[in-house]
Amino acid sequence: MGNEDAVFYSRVLTELTLSFHIIYATIGVGVPLMIMIAQWVGIKKNDEHYILLARRWARGFVITVAVGVVTGTAIGLQLSLLWPNFMELAGNVIALPLFMETFAFFFEAIFLGIYLYTWDRFENQKKHLLLLVPVAIGASFSAVFITIVNAFMNAPRGFDLVNGELVNINPIIAMFNPAMPTKVAHVVITAYMTSAFILAAIAAFRLLKGSNHIYHKKALHLTMKLGLVFAIASAIIGDFSGKYLAEYQPEKLAAAEWHFETKEGAELLLLGVLKDGEPKYAIKVPFGLSILAHNNPKAEVIGLDQFPVDEQPPLYIHYLFNIMVFIGMWMVLLAAWYLIGMRRGWKNVRTNWFRWLIVLGGPLVVLAIESGWWLAEVGRQPWILRHIMRVDEAATTSGQVDVMLMLFALLYLILGIGSVVVLRRMFKRNPVERELEERHMEKGGDVQ
Amino acid sequence: MNLEIIGISVLWTFLFGYILVGAIDFGAGFFNAYSLLTGKERILTKVIQRYLSPVWEVTNVFLVFFFVGIIGFFPKTAFYYGTTLLVPVSFGIILLAIRGSYYAFETYGARRHKGYSFMYGLAGLLIPASLSIVLTISEGGFIEMVDGHPVLDYWELFTSPLTWSIVVLSLSATLYISAVFLTWYANKAGDREATDLLRKYALIWSLPTIITAGGIIFELSNHNYEHYANIQTFWPMFLISFILFIGTVWLFWRRRHYGWAFGMLAGQFAFAFFGYGASHYPYLLYPYLTIYDSFTNPAMAISLIVAFILGLCLLIPSLILLMRLFLFNKAYVKGKKNFHA
Numbered sequence: 001m002g003n004e005d006a007v008f009y010s011r012v013l014t015e016l017t018l019s020f021h022i023i024y025a026t027i028g029v030g031v032p033l034m035i036m037i038a039q040w041v042g043i044k045k046n047d048e049h050y051i052l053l054a055r056r057w058a059r060g061f062v063i064t065v066a067v068g069v070v071t072g073t074a075i076g077l078q079l080s081l082l083w084p085n086f087m088e089l090a091g092n093v094i095a096l097p098l099f100m101e102t103f104a105f106f107f108e109a110i111f112l113g114i115y116l117y118t119w120d121r122f123e124n125q126k127k128h129l130l131l132l133v134p135v136a137i138g139a140s141f142s143a144v145f146i147t148i149v150n151a152f153m154n155a156p157r158g159f160d161l162v163n164g165e166l167v168n169i170n171p172i173i174a175m176f177n178p179a180m181p182t183k184v185a186h187v188v189i190t191a192y193m194t195s196a197f198i199l200a201a202i203a204a205f206r207l208l209k210g211s212n213h214i215y216h217k218k219a220l221h222l223t224m225k226l227g228l229v230f231a232i233a234s235a236i237i238g239d240f241s242g243k244y245l246a247e248y249q250p251e252k253l254a255a256a257e258w259h260f261e262t263k264e265g266a267e268l269l270l271l272g273v274l275k276d277g278e279p280k281y282a283i284k285v286p287f288g289l290s291i292l293a294h295n296n297p298k299a300e301v302i303g304l305d306q307f308p309v310d311e312q313p314p315l316y317i318h319y320l321f322n323i324m325v326f327i328g329m330w331m332v333l334l335a336a337w338y339l340i341g342m343r344r345g346w347k348n349v350r351t352n353w354f355r356w357l358i359v360l361g362g363p364l365v366v367l368a369i370e371s372g373w374w375l376a377e378v379g380r381q382p383w384i385l386r387h388i389m390r391v392d393e394a395a396t397t398s399g400q401v402d403v404m405l406m407l408f409a410l411l412y413l414i415l416g417i418g419s420v421v422v423l424r425r426m427f428k429r430n431p432v433e434r435e436l437e438e439r440h441m442e443k444g445g446d447v448q
Numbered sequence: 449m450n451l452e453i454i455g456i457s458v459l460w461t462f463l464f465g466y467i468l469v470g471a472i473d474f475g476a477g478f479f480n481a482y483s484l485l486t487g488k489e490r491i492l493t494k495v496i497q498r499y500l501s502p503v504w505e506v507t508n509v510f511l512v513f514f515f516v517g518i519i520g521f522f523p524k525t526a527f528y529y530g531t532t533l534l535v536p537v538s539f540g541i542i543l544l545a546i547r548g549s550y551y552a553f554e555t556y557g558a559r560r561h562k563g564y565s566f567m568y569g570l571a572g573l574l575i576p577a578s579l580s581i582v583l584t585i586s587e588g589g590f591i592e593m594v595d596g597h598p599v600l601d602y603w604e605l606f607t608s609p610l611t612w613s614i615v616v617l618s619l620s621a622t623l624y625i626s627a628v629f630l631t632w633y634a635n636k637a638g639d640r641e642a643t644d645l646l647r648k649y650a651l652i653w654s655l656p657t658i659i660t661a662g663g664i665i666f667e668l669s670n671h672n673y674e675h676y677a678n679i680q681t682f683w684p685m686f687l688i689s690f691i692l693f694i695g696t697v698w699l700f701w702r703r704r705h706y707g708w709a710f711g712m713l714a715g716q717f718a719f720a721f722f723g724y725g726a727s728h729y730p731y732l733l734y735p736y737l738t739i740y741d742s743f744t745n746p747a748m749a750i751s752l753i754v755a756f757i758l759g760l761c762l763l764i765p766s767l768i769l770l771m772r773l774f775l776f777n778k779a780y781v782k783g784k785k786n787f788h789a
């Protein structure tokens with residue numbers, strides 16, 4: 001196997017592992033916060049329904065965490081196994097947040113163990129809730145730290161390269177690189193948004209499948225409310241991410257927008273196809289791109305013409321960008337519609353087809369997460385460390401990557417199917433109606 | 449003391465933690481699978497659920513800490529070990545995945561499947577075997593430089609007696625550590641039947657452990673004389689380790705003070721592990737890589753150490769809380785109460 005093969009298979013294996021890990025990791029970041037909010041609402045309103053909601057979410061969460069942990073361990077090791085040259089360089093400059101991340105993992109894992117095994121052990125419910133706080137903090141900080149590493153790959157700072165030697169290394173400057181604020185904020189907030197809408201999808205699905213219990217209505221209402229807040233926040237921070245790109249990584253933005261020539265008052269293209277390098281059938285928003293990039297319809301936006309051909313990212317990221325943004329806008333709309341409708345007593349938000357739309361929102365937000373990451377990572381190509389190291393210089397020279405790729409693909413297939421099957425069975429065997437009866441919890445307030 | 453030594457000591461200590469906690473976990477899986485065959489699974493499954501399920505993630509983080517930390521402190525290891533270890537470590541990851549998913553799918557998912565329990569048990573044995581290969585490779589002689597890239601010579605590796613003795617040691621030590629700990633735990637839980645069974649396992653596995661440990665030192669004299677000679681200079685540590693070993697076995701034989709016996713076992717392995725580590729100094733990989741030529745820059749080293757100290761301030765109280773709730777809590781250990789979500 002020549003080294004091109006090793007590079008190719010390493011890329012595929014990294015893409016596969018990360019794309020799989022990110023689903024569970026995103027849930028791992030967002031769901032603890034949702035559990036916390038539900039339990040808190042339950043204690044505040046003295047409503048056992050919310051407490052049970054928190055408890056059932058926590059049970060499901062255990063399964064997704066387990067898959068998150070094993071795939072995370074896989075990607076952590078694979079970074080060194082598949083990209084040894086990159087890790088050698090990165091280890092010198094950006095090891096600090098990676099190292100701090102392990103403490104976040106410790107914190108999360110320890111308190112998750114305690115939280116799960118101490119239901120009903122405390123007289124005072126609030127004490128039990130308190131145990132969840134470190135879990136949520138640990139999970140969110142895992143995301144913060146790993147995203148800092150990824151931000152560094154996009155905007156390497158904090159060192160100088162003199163004749164191939166690293167000098168003047170400053171780990172703190174490396175961490176607080178220009179990509180970091182928008183990237184960290186966007187990743188964390190979209191994780192909350194994703195979790196809220198996935199949980200909403202589950203509640204809506206139960207309502208569709210014949211259970212008309214108020215418990216599910218409360219779950220739906222709570223998660224849609226949270227979803228709306230985080231979806232609006234995601235869109236706003238997403239806009240800042242675009243402005244970051246315009247300033248620091250213009251080639252990524254230009255490729256994502258099919259913006260070929262540098263010009264003032266640039267228009268925004270949505271969808272469309274490329275024919276002989278020319279965008280066709282795209283929806284044009286005059287001055288849109290200039291506004292998106294610089295908040296000014298007249299501003300100049302750098303196009304791909306400023307970059308040598310071998311440093312331009314693949315152009316298909318345009319679609320990834322469109323998918324992410326459309327889904328983001330759609331979810332804002334859907335959640336707002338639902339909440340206004342509930343307040344005004346509209347009938348359409350209680351219909352089956354509307355609930356199906358909410359169910360569809362679950363897979364859609366996951367798709368948004370995936371396309372967002374693919375946009376960010378593919379848009380950095382051909383660099384692994386922007387303007388410092390190319391992907392093909394970073395890869396392993398090992399000849400067995402293809403076999404490992406097949407093994408891991410099989411593993412993820414089994415884990416993916418396994419987690420879905422186990423989750424379904426867990427909740428089917430123990431439906432919420434029965435659990436409420438057993439616990440004599442038929443009290444509780446109305447939906448709000 | 450210099451930064452290099454601080455760095456490697458921190459990492460070696462966490463690796464030791466992983467080996468100890470991991471061995472308990474891996475061995476328990478094996479005994480569980482074995483007892484399925486002999487129809488005694490009820491006894492052990494309970495212990496696994498009560499003690500191991502709440503902490504398996506924490507165990508895993510010890511491993512993550514080690515491999516993230518070693519890239520941080522010694523970035524050149526990524527180049528040498530990363531390139532050569534693709535296959536053995538990938539197998540290790542897959543085996544770890546089987547175990548992690550067992551806890552989630554079987555214990556929380558409340559689903560019993562015999563085949564899965566066997567895989568879980570088997571994975572527990574194969575993990576120490578596949579990860580211990582790394583120690584073997586670090587002794588040198590298995591990695592060659594070809595066109596400036598390190599290449600692992602599998603034939604050499606798998607025909608070397610050193611490889612196989614380290615594999616055997618890792619297996620028997622895993623089972624020994626695990627059996628000693630579980631005896632103590634079962635005894636605390638007041639489970640006579642389990643205590644007797646596990647005590648027997650502990651005594652059985654003590655012998656191969658000490659024999660292979662001695663054997664490896666002997667093998668080293670052929671394989672890596674420099675290291676062998678270094679080990680000699682650390683003989684007091686190995687002697688103390690041996691005395692502690694005798695202590696554990698004696699207490700077990702007399703059925704007394706299982707808690708002390710486990711403490712002595714931890715001491716035995718600590719002395720042997722740190723003696724081995726110290727005699728390995730300064731090499732991370734014979735003869736290519738020492739802790740000095742692979743060390744990171746001072747700015748990174750200092751920030752890692754500061755982060756480590758701050759992290760410990762968070763970690764230690766949390767770990768104590770965890771142990772008090774699950775290891776030293778009478779009602780919980782005895783299984784009187786079940787508070788699982």
Ligand code: HDD
Pocket residue numbers: 154179182183184186187190193194234235236237238239241242245252324325326327328329365366368369370371372373374375376377379
């Ligand atoms: C539910 C998921 C989700 C949703 C609805 C959105 N995003 Fe996003 N986006 C992500 C999930 C995401 C992400 C997965 O979190 C990414 C990938 C890498 C990153 O930093 O965040 C991302 C990256 C990302 C980037 C690239 C950043 C970079 O490469 O440095 C831009 C410019 C935007 N987003 C902009 C937006 C805009 C304008 C949105 C308007 C609604 C939007 N995103 C919605």
Ligand code: HEM
Pocket residue numbers: 010011012014015018019022079083146149150153373374377378381384391
């Ligand atoms: C520590 C942070 C990260 C590192 C070191 C890293 C490393 C890499 C590497 C080495 C590649 C291969 C480049 C290539 O395939 O061309 C890559 C690509 C990719 N990464 Fe990242 N990554 C990081 C964060 C993430 C995260 C958090 C995700 C989210 C899931 C992600 C998703 C991807 C995807 C989808 C690709 C494929 C891009 C392509 O086709 O080229 N990465 N990353």
Ligand code: HEM
Pocket residue numbers: 021022024025026027028029064065066067068069070071072073074075076079105109139140142143146147187191505508509512
């Ligand atoms: C290159 C990218 C990544 C690497 C190397 C990585 C590494 C890891 C590792 C080693 C674990 C296991 C920790 C344990 O043993 O407890 C893990 C789990 C986790 N990761 Fe990742 N990760 C990456 C990307 C991400 C991203 C992008 C996020 C968040 C958006 C994330 C969030 C988490 C969380 C929350 C967990 C805890 C398990 C869970 O709750 O599901 N990771 N990751």
